Amino acid sequence: MSVDDLTGTTTTRKAGRRRDVSKDDAILLAARELLAERGFDGMTMDAVADRAGAGKATVYRRWSSKVQLTVDAVVCARGVAQTVDDIPDTGSLRSDLLAIRYGRPRTDDSELMSGLMSAVKENPEVAAVFHEQFVRTRVNLMRGLLERAQARGEVRQDIDLDMVAAVAPAMIAYRKMVAGQRIDDEFVVQMIDTVILPLATGSPATAAPLDR
């Protein structure tokens, strides 16, 4: 017996080897990588354990099923820029939009996204976390930036915010997952200049204020 937890209640400090918490991260990372590389069906629990340098028993000691592990892995993959507040107000919508892209040090999560698609169809639990992570967050961010630009008087008042906010996420997801093409800077800049800005500001094709 020992008194060692923060609430001050008496607990039993269990004897024996303690669980190696660093393995949690290794397993989650392996799961994310395999999800991105091979998709949900292609991600086998053996492969996850192998890549994490763990035994399959260790994985199942911490997560009760493949679905639970998948959900946790995706939840823990949170990107950097979640809300409007994470993007400093640069004073111009164009710069704000470009700034999103540079707040991304982590593993390309559009891969993760397409890897999850198959699981979304048949698993409501995965679908829920997927929707929260990859749909709501992105559209909300776009919407926030548009509203901020509207407040600055940069963007028309009469646009359909929800519709316009969905354009960029849709085009990026489409190019990546459906058309199977890369999302490079060139595409993103071109899309912002020829679609998003004209739509938001109502001005012509925004003849390239080239700052790159």
Add this chain to the structure above:
Amino acid sequence: MSVDDLTGTTTTRKAGRRRDVSKDDAILLAARELLAERGFDGMTMDAVADRAGAGKATVYRRWSSKVQLTVDAVVCARGVAQTVDDIPDTGSLRSDLLAIRYGRPRTDDSELMSGLMSAVKENPEVAAVFHEQFVRTRVNLMRGLLERAQARGEVRQDIDLDMVAAVAPAMIAYRKMVAGQRIDDEFVVQMIDTVILPLATGSPATAAPLDR
């Protein structure tokens, strides 16, 4: 022996029960339905045979593998409106766009599309027919309509045709497959009026010329 084919050459008319060609269609239809309902992985050959009222042996007598059957099923699912020429020139881009939707008696193929996504990732043969059927065709159609409207002077000359042509397919695919929402007339009309037309014509939000 008998002389019965159209070229007049002597052929051997085989004895025995003849292959029931109507079963080809039944099998292809069953495959398409199951593909749409359960996706590629969820479509089992047993289920296809069952639904078609055929034995599995009969299916394999006609298609050598699940992949081949899938490819044929998708190829045979061709929609009605393939090219610009199938859409009569109504004189207005808005009407042209709305006309696309009404040339569609067949089973909702956005379901088919999302059901195929998983197979696209890992099967190049499926990916090729998918791309031809669901990507190239749609963007080309959009591009054709835009060019026609440009020739009428209805659409700005300085827009990025490829980019703008991709917007509608992207938003529809995104809403359906990623966001998991329905594609109803309301959404399509709203998208046309608040995104596509403003983008193409450069005019404001096209204050609803309501003709429906």
Add this chain to the structure above:
DNA sequence: GTAATACGGAACTGGTGAGTTCCGGAACCC
């Protein structure tokens, strides 16, 4: 009729993957 072929259905093979169990060993508390 007879031989040939297609049919539906069922049984079968072989591979794969989720989840479980067991082992010898390592880490920890007392």
Add this chain to the structure above:
DNA sequence: GGGTTCCGGAACTCACCAGTTCCGTATTAC
């Protein structure tokens, strides 16, 4: 050291599914 818990690894069960084979029957040409 002794008891306890975790570890990696391997072997296992169980279910599912692609593809094959076989059977009794139906259809056709001769």
